[in-house]
Amino acid sequence: xxxxxxxxxxxxxxxxxxxxxxxxxxxxxxxxxxxxxxxxxxxxxxxxxxxxxxxxxxxxxxxxxxxxxxxxxxxxxxxxxxxxxxxxxxxxxxxxxxxxxxxxxxxxxxxxxxxxxxxxxxxxxxxxxxxxxxxxxxxxxxxxxxxxxxxxxxxxxxxxxxxxxxxxxxxxxxxxxxxxxxxxxxxxxxxxxxxxxxxxxxxxxxxxxxxxxxxxxxxxxxxxxxxxxxxxxxxxxxxxxxxxxxxxxxxxxxxxxxxxxxxxxxxxxxxxxxxxxxxxxxxxxxxxxxxxxxxxxxxxxxxxxxxxxxxxxxxxxxxxxxxxxxxxxxxxxxxxxxxxxxxxxxxxxxxxxxxxxxxxxxxxxxxxxxxxxxxxxxxxxxxxxxxxxxxxxxxxxxxxxxxxxxxxxxxxxxxxxxxxx
Amino acid sequence: xxxxxxxxxxxxxxxxxxxxxxxxxxxxxxxxxxxxxxxxxxxxxxxxxxxxxxxxxxxxxxxxxxxxxxxxxxxxxxxxxxxxxxxxxxxxxxxxxxxxxxxxxxxxxxxxxxxxxxxxxxxxxxxxxxxxxxxxxxxxxxxxxxxxxxxxxxxxxxxxxxxxxxxxxxxxxxxxxxxxxxxxxxxxxxxxxxxxxxxxxxxxxxxxxxxxxxxxxxxxxxxxx
Numbered sequence: 001x002x003x004x005x006x007x008x009x010x011x012x013x014x015x016x017x018x019x020x021x022x023x024x025x026x027x028x029x030x031x032x033x034x035x036x037x038x039x040x041x042x043x044x045x046x047x048x049x050x051x052x053x054x055x056x057x058x059x060x061x062x063x064x065x066x067x068x069x070x071x072x073x074x075x076x077x078x079x080x081x082x083x084x085x086x087x088x089x090x091x092x093x094x095x096x097x098x099x100x101x102x103x104x105x106x107x108x109x110x111x112x113x114x115x116x117x118x119x120x121x122x123x124x125x126x127x128x129x130x131x132x133x134x135x136x137x138x139x140x141x142x143x144x145x146x147x148x149x150x151x152x153x154x155x156x157x158x159x160x161x162x163x164x165x166x167x168x169x170x171x172x173x174x175x176x177x178x179x180x181x182x183x184x185x186x187x188x189x190x191x192x193x194x195x196x197x198x199x200x201x202x203x204x205x206x207x208x209x210x211x212x213x214x215x216x217x218x219x220x221x222x223x224x225x226x227x228x229x230x231x232x233x234x235x236x237x238x239x240x241x242x243x244x245x246x247x248x249x250x251x252x253x254x255x256x257x258x259x260x261x262x263x264x265x266x267x268x269x270x271x272x273x274x275x276x277x278x279x280x281x282x283x284x285x286x287x288x289x290x291x292x293x294x295x296x297x298x299x300x301x302x303x304x305x306x307x308x309x310x311x312x313x314x315x316x317x318x319x320x321x322x323x324x325x326x327x328x329x330x331x332x333x334x335x336x337x338x339x340x341x342x343x344x345x346x347x348x349x350x351x352x353x354x355x356x357x358x359x360x361x362x363x364x365x366x367x368x369x370x371x372x373x374x375x376x377x378x379x380x381x382x383x384x385x386x387x388x389x390x391x392x393x394x395x396x397x398x399x400x401x402x403x404x405x406x407x408x409x410x411x412x413x414x415x416x417x418x419x420x421x
Numbered sequence: 422x423x424x425x426x427x428x429x430x431x432x433x434x435x436x437x438x439x440x441x442x443x444x445x446x447x448x449x450x451x452x453x454x455x456x457x458x459x460x461x462x463x464x465x466x467x468x469x470x471x472x473x474x475x476x477x478x479x480x481x482x483x484x485x486x487x488x489x490x491x492x493x494x495x496x497x498x499x500x501x502x503x504x505x506x507x508x509x510x511x512x513x514x515x516x517x518x519x520x521x522x523x524x525x526x527x528x529x530x531x532x533x534x535x536x537x538x539x540x541x542x543x544x545x546x547x548x549x550x551x552x553x554x555x556x557x558x559x560x561x562x563x564x565x566x567x568x569x570x571x572x573x574x575x576x577x578x579x580x581x582x583x584x585x586x587x588x589x590x591x592x593x594x595x596x597x598x599x600x601x602x603x604x605x606x607x608x609x610x611x612x613x614x615x616x617x618x619x620x621x622x623x624x625x626x627x628x629x630x631x632x633x634x635x636x637x638x639x640x641x642x643x644x645x646x
Contacts, residue, residue, distance in 0.1 A: 032425075033425070033426075033427050036425075036427050036428070037427065111425050111426045166569065166570050166572075166573070170568060170569050170570075170573075171569050171570070171572065171573030171574055171575070172574075173574070247564060247565070247568075248565060249565065249568045330425075331425055331427060331428055334425070334428035334431075335427065335428055335431055336431075337431045337432075337433075337434050338431065339568075341568075367426060367427065368426075370427060371426055371427065371430055374427075374430055374431075375430075375498075378498055378500070380570065381500035381501075381567075381570045381571055382500070382567075382570060383431070383434075383500070384432075384433075384434025384435070384436055384499070384500065384567055385431070385432030385433060385434045385435065385497050385498070385499055386430060386431065386432055386497065386498040386499075387429055387430055387431070387432045387496060387497060387498075388496050388497070388498045389496045390426050390429050390430045393426065393429075394426055397426075
């Protein structure tokens, strides 16, 4: 209580800075994983990818990021088992810890899940810094489960999507004509799925509420809009016999490249919705408690303020503009074996899974979900060569990130306690 | 980022390099036609230069082969079994090896082909090189096969192409019998050692077509899933 009274404003400003720093890190480091497949398969140029990312990461973060932010804010730490002073300092240390780990990993070129970092950090300061009762262990179970389930789920969806593409389009007498016929359906799916999740689960802090029926109708509308726009773009693609001489599916892939524009948008949207919480979740927690004057119960129940999500969204965009675009370029150069007919399936499956998880309020790693989707397509014999050793590396990164995040958070927590208490 | 999970997830697909390898191997084998023409014209200088060219192509094919093998670690997940791909690669390489052996032996022995045999022999060699060319056409469908998931229409197309290789190889068997029969009629008038080596060359030329057929068969094996 005294902490809030004495330092309330300072802490608020500091928390905003740390949250912004973390959001910048997400934009600089993590967005590239979401956009890399679009650039690598040559569906988008780097400039187009950056533009798409800026617009849709912002939209995803602001419009659909509320649920996951809620989870990070309230769902991991039991609000009644922790005094407000420690809660505020702890959340701020969590932000510092995750941000620092992100910076160190970026400089060394290590892949790091921002989601796992922040969750590990919060668990760290709460369980060790305060007491093991401060952590809502029961609430953690669905979160950890989702980390394992989402790659499998997106793998399954990607497998199904790709098989449907092969059946409907590629393995037919006239792949090009069938591509022009069926790709708008996939476009509809992209728009519909994203709009549905957003209308049903997101938008609460913007003040719009829809019934399920209204959401479905609106989502269908968005889907139709997207598909119509897509069909307009497709009209420009003509059958090119010259390009087809060396690889007969070249024209078909061009059709899929248009589809990938939409799935790239969906990836950016999903990633923004999921990862903004890593930056502004702790910030929202701090804001909630400070604005409630130190009352943990009220602060815990308060909704995530819109301006907090806005701060996160802006942070991501700035991170992307200053540093993230370079990483996207590097990743795009590294992925040469992914063609649009595969890329779109991976992106749509990932975006769908991530947006659904975010809608339920589960923080998931977009990168790992994407890896799951790509493996799903590989199982459908769609990709020339996949390094399975990456799966092992990902699992070992889980094992490292959670404790490191926790450890750093504890260190910062102790430091902050010394400074402020 | 050196070990970004998305980038490191995608390995180097062996399909492009394997197609390049057989293109080189076939180029080596295709040189047999000008080689035999030069031998029949007894143009030894040209013979030497064509042989050097074939040896160079065969070496380059070997390099490509080693390259493919080095990039196929066990941890790589492929759309077809790794062993099937490696077998296909070995058989591809054997086509070039045999072609080079033929050229080497003929050059070394300064082999003279009897005039009565020449038109039949040249026809036979051309047909064997045709088998290799047809195998190359079939193999070049590998990237389309990947696109369609090794099934469906593309697989049927490749099966037809491989059947054509088999037909050409059948044809070369028939031509081989005719050439041997023609040689049999002449052999008493020719030095015995030269005749034996001529028979060996006839066998080896047939081998080129056999190995091309084997390439086709191995390719079909990839489809049998």
